Amino acid sequence: MYHVHQLEPVHVLMPNDLTAPVGPGRPKDLAKRQAILEAAKQLFLTLGYASTSMDAVATAAGVSKLTVYSHFTDKETLFTAAISATCTAQLPELIFELPDGAPLEQVLLNIGCGFQALISSEQSVQLTRLIMTLGTQDPKLSQIFFEAGPLRVLREMEALLRRVDQRGLLRIEHPDKAAEHFFCLLKGAPNYRLLLGYAPALDAEAAQAHVEEVVGMFLSAYRP
Amino acid sequence: MYHVHQLEPVHVLMPNDLTAPVGPGRPKDLAKRQAILEAAKQLFLTLGYASTSMDAVATAAGVSKLTVYSHFTDKETLFTAAISATCTAQLPELIFELPDGAPLEQVLLNIGCGFQALISSEQSVQLTRLIMTLGTQDPKLSQIFFEAGPLRVLREMEALLRRVDQRGLLRIEHPDKAAEHFFCLLKGAPNYRLLLGYAPALDAEAAQAHVEEVVGMFLSAYRP
C-alpha cells in the first residue's frame, strides 16, 4: 500500500483550469481560454512538448499569441494545465460492479475489454508517452496523471476483488496486488509494443482473444 | 550471443559505429569518435533528443562541434548511432538454463531477479522512455531496440518454458504467451510507476518479495 499524497496536488493546479476568472479588471474571455486549452491538449499530445510552439497553439485556437500568454503565464504553465485537464477528462467508464447472479468470468471479461480499449486508444498512448518523458522533470505531472487515472482504476478493482474473496469465488489474499496483476496482464506485451511504437494496436479479434486468455490465467491463479 | 538479422538493420548502422575508418584520406581519430559516441549516449539518454544540443555533445566529448559533424553527418545520424550502440550494449546476462536437478522455482527466481535488476537500472529506464517517445517518428529505432533487447529475452524464455512443459513440470500450452505473461508480471505495477516517474525503484527487499510473489502466481496459474 503506497500513497503519494503530499503537497495538496489539486489546489496547486486550479488557477490554471477553467474555473477561475479571478484578478482585477475585466474578466477574460473564457471561450478563448477553453479554445486555447483544447488546442494545447491536442498539440502537446501529438507533437510533444518541445515540438509544440506557442505560435501553433495560438493559430490552432484562433487567437493571437499574446492572448495565450495573457491566459497562461508561460509555456510550462500552459502545458501543465493542458495535461492536467486531459488527465481529469480521461474518465474510464469501467463497470466495477458485482451483481449477485452474474458469473465472475463475465464480469472480468467486461472489465478487461473496457480496459483494453482504454489503453489502446490513441489519446491514452500519447498521454502515457508524454508523462513518461516529462514526469522526471516535473514529478507533479506524474502524480496528477497517476492519481487521476491508473490509481483510481486500481482502487476500484481492489474493492471488487475483496468482495469476490469474501463471497468465496476466488482466494485472494492481497486484493491490491491481485488488482495490479490483473491490469498488468491485460496491458501485457501488446501494450508494451504499442507504447514502444514497435507494433500497432491489436485488432478487435486479437484483443478479445487476449482478454479471454488473461481472464483465464487470472482465474487459474486465484482459484481456491 | 544473439543476432538481429531481419531486414538487415545492422548494415544500415554500421558506418556510424566504431568499426569503420573507411573512405579516402587520412583515417579519422577513432578515440574521438568513441568519445563523441559516449557523450552522445549519456546526454541523449538523460536529456532526450530535443534538449541535447550538438554543442553540448562536442563539449562533453572534448572536441569541437565540427568534428562531431565530421564523424556523424547530422544530429539524427548521431542519435541513431548512440541509441543503437546502447541497445547492443544492453546485454542481459540472464541464465535460461534448466539443469536436471535444479528445482523449477529456483530457476524462475533466478531469472526473475536478474530481469528485475535489469529493468530497474537507470539506463534501461532512460532507454525505454526514449524509444517510447521517438519510436513513432522513426520506427527503425523501435525495431532495433525491441529486437536487440526484449525480443531476445522472450525467445529464450519461450524455449525454456517449452522444455519445462515437455518435462511435465508445468502445463504450458503456448510458451510464447506464457513467457510474455511472466515478464509482464515481473515488470508489473512497480516498473510502470518507475517509468512514469511516479515512484522510485524497489529496494532490494521489496524487489525480492515481488519476484517471489510473481513466481508463485506463475506457478499457480500453470500448475498441471
Next chain:
DNA sequence: GTCTATATAGCGATAGAC
C-alpha cells in the same frame, strides 16, 4: 483584452584558416 510587429536568444549546420 486583444492584435501586429519586434527584440532576444539558442541551436543546427557551414566557410575558411591551420
Next chain:
DNA sequence: GTCTATCGCTATATAGAC
C-alpha cells in the same frame, strides 16, 4: 582532420496601438 567564427532559422516572450 580539426578548430574558431558565423550564417540562417526558429521560437519564446514583450512593446505599443486599438
